[in-house]
Amino acid sequence: xxxxxxxxxxxxxxxxxxxxxxxxxxxxxxxxxxxxxxxxxxxxxxxxxxxxxxxxxxxxxxxxxxxxxxxxxxxxxxxxxxxxxxxxxxxxxxxxxxxxxxxxxxxxxxxxxxxxxxxxxxxxxxxxxxxxxxxxxxxxxxxxxxxxxxxxxxxxxxxxxxxxxxxxxxxxxxxxxxxxxxxxxxxxxxxxxxxxxxxxxxxxxxxxxxxxxxxxxxxxxxxxxxx
Amino acid sequence: xxxxxxxxxxxxxxxxxxxxxxxxxxxxxxxxxxxxxxxxxxxxxxxxxxxxxxxxxxxxxxxxxxxxxxxxxxxxxxxxxxxxxxxxxxxxxxxxxxxxxxxxxxxxxxxxxxxxxxxxxxxxxxxxxxxxxxxxxxxxxxxxxxxxxxxxxxxxxxxxxxxxxxxxxxxxxxxxxxxxxxxxxxxxxxxxxxxxxxxxxxxxxxxxxxxxxxxxxxxxxxxxxxxxxxxxxxxxxxxxxxxxxxxxxxxxxxxxx
Amino acid sequence: xxxxxxxxxxxxxxxxxxxxxxxxxxxxxxxxxxxxxxxxxxxxxxxxxxxxxxxxxxxxxxxxxxxxx
Numbered sequence: 001x002x003x004x005x006x007x008x009x010x011x012x013x014x015x016x017x018x019x020x021x022x023x024x025x026x027x028x029x030x031x032x033x034x035x036x037x038x039x040x041x042x043x044x045x046x047x048x049x050x051x052x053x054x055x056x057x058x059x060x061x062x063x064x065x066x067x068x069x070x071x072x073x074x075x076x077x078x079x080x081x082x083x084x085x086x087x088x089x090x091x092x093x094x095x096x097x098x099x100x101x102x103x104x105x106x107x108x109x110x111x112x113x114x115x116x117x118x119x120x121x122x123x124x125x126x127x128x129x130x131x132x133x134x135x136x137x138x139x140x141x142x143x144x145x146x147x148x149x150x151x152x153x154x155x156x157x158x159x160x161x162x163x164x165x166x167x168x169x170x171x172x173x174x175x176x177x178x179x180x181x182x183x184x185x186x187x188x189x190x191x192x193x194x195x196x197x198x199x200x201x202x203x204x205x206x207x208x209x210x211x212x213x214x215x216x217x218x219x220x221x222x223x224x225x226x227x
Numbered sequence: 228x229x230x231x232x233x234x235x236x237x238x239x240x241x242x243x244x245x246x247x248x249x250x251x252x253x254x255x256x257x258x259x260x261x262x263x264x265x266x267x268x269x270x271x272x273x274x275x276x277x278x279x280x281x282x283x284x285x286x287x288x289x290x291x292x293x294x295x296x297x298x299x300x301x302x303x304x305x306x307x308x309x310x311x312x313x314x315x316x317x318x319x320x321x322x323x324x325x326x327x328x329x330x331x332x333x334x335x336x337x338x339x340x341x342x343x344x345x346x347x348x349x350x351x352x353x354x355x356x357x358x359x360x361x362x363x364x365x366x367x368x369x370x371x372x373x374x375x376x377x378x379x380x381x382x383x384x385x386x387x388x389x390x391x392x393x394x395x396x397x398x399x400x401x402x403x404x405x406x407x408x409x410x411x412x413x414x415x416x417x418x419x420x421x422x423x424x425x426x427x428x429x430x431x432x433x434x435x436x437x438x439x440x441x442x443x444x445x446x447x448x449x450x451x452x453x454x455x456x457x458x459x460x461x462x463x464x465x466x467x468x469x470x471x472x473x474x475x476x477x478x479x480x481x482x483x484x
Numbered sequence: 485x486x487x488x489x490x491x492x493x494x495x496x497x498x499x500x501x502x503x504x505x506x507x508x509x510x511x512x513x514x515x516x517x518x519x520x521x522x523x524x525x526x527x528x529x530x531x532x533x534x535x536x537x538x539x540x541x542x543x544x545x546x547x548x549x550x551x552x553x
Contacts, residue, residue, distance in 0.1 A: 156390050173369040174401050177408035216397055223389040284498035288508045338515050345508045349501050454523035461530045478535035
């Protein structure tokens with residue numbers, strides 16, 4: 001039994017990674033978006049390091065959130081269109097496992113690259129050097145939460161043609177705890193405080209999301225695709 | 228109730244017709260109680276309650292703000308529970324209740340924010356403060372709007388019901404987390420000059436009208452929820468015989484014999 | 485318990501806080517009334533539309549009776 005579940009997880013993980021590799025251009029767009037919006041901030045606010053510095057933790061987190069949100073829309077869309085989602089649902093395994101595989105793949109192609117690129121944006125927005133490690137740590141955990149929660153919204157709106165805007169309306173309110181503790185981790189690091197505490201809460205959120213979100217996603221996919 | 232496990236009441240509860248007819252009998256009483264409580268509570272609170280030592284007369288907004296906020300939050304749980312009952316027991320009626328609760332809750336959340344803002348101006352000198360409770364209320368409004376938007380996004384009403392019930396459930400799990408996070412965030416950033424925590428003890432003369440208003444809002448909520456659900460029932464059951472009989476009785480058209 | 489204001493003018497003004505209090509009250513009362521009257525109007529409308537539909541069905545049946553058995 002458990003082997004079959006693992007196969008569902010790794011199978012969909014590998015499949016989605018391969019698909020993302022074949023469509024590299026598409027997978028890179030959240031990253032480019034992340035960098036692009038970072039250039040807008042000095043243009044819109046001020047190029048002075050002194051004015052960018054206090055805003056940097058919050059802005060980096062807001063942009064990471066938006067970049068993840070942009071990419072979640074397509075999480076189940078192509079599978080829904082070509083019918084492979086139907087197959088996934090009627091397969092005898094627990095639906096939560098392939099779902100978790102897909103979301104993990106999504107994190108590996110969006111959340112992880114965002115985390116790795118974030119030091120560049122940190123430099124661009126003159127983030128103090130003490131903030132870099134907390135930023136990367138919080139982004140790594142936080143984007144995982146964002147992918148999981150965003151996938152619930154993506155599953156609910158999968159059958160709608162113009163689901164993108166609706167998806168953001170559904171999901172952004174649920175994102176708020178993540179952004180609070182994410183930017184607080186960075187800020188605590190800059191202020192020389194103990195940034196492990198907010199990071200630990202982010203970790204707890206991720207653990208909860210890993211446990212609950214796949215079930216919600218599976219339920220949502222069943223509901224929406226049955227009609 | 229002959230045997231110990233008599234579930235007929237449960238299934239009867241799920242019957243739209245039974246709901247429509249039973250609530251129809253109780254509605255006049257509920258109307259009377261709601262309107263009476265609202266009028267008594269408002270007049271008592273606005274004109275007879277003593278004024279607050281620090282806030283003066285502006286504190287009278289509490290008689291609207293607090294009851295409305297209570298119901299705005301409780302309404303989300305009522306909506307989510309109705310949705311969950313629909314998902315689990317596939318009960319048509321509970322989807323109708325959920326659908327009626329969404330716009331009602333959104334309107335009450337808006338009112339809570341509005342009365343809070345108007346109260347804020349004379350008390351703290353500004354309409355908007357990023358206080359923990361206000362921020363949580365704003366997020367609650369967005370959660371309601373999400374449920375409403377999802378409900379109407381689908382062509383099939385059935386899918387819309389199921390999807391928004393699911394979203395309401397996800398939101399319910401999240402609300403405590405959101406509230407705790409926002410609370411923590413606020414203590415981190417709390418400006419020292421603004422203290423919003425209200426007085427721990429209230430004078431009984433001030434408290435009694437508040438209690439009346441809270442009771443009035445609960446009745447109001449029940450009343451409007453029932454009224455909206457009855458409309459839902461009429462629209463969904465329009466093909467059935469008993470609704471057609473109702474329409475025939477109410478019909479005052481030209482060629483009705 | 486006693487009346488807090490001596491005149492209508494005083495109750496309206498509420499020592500300078502009147503505009504805030506009465507704005508909150510008026511908007512709230514308006515929204516609450518709107519919430520109450522909306523289902524009442526819809527209730528009547530849906531009954532009417534069902535009645536109209538039934539009348540139309542009856543007319544159709546009267547004009548060509550072989551359509552329905």
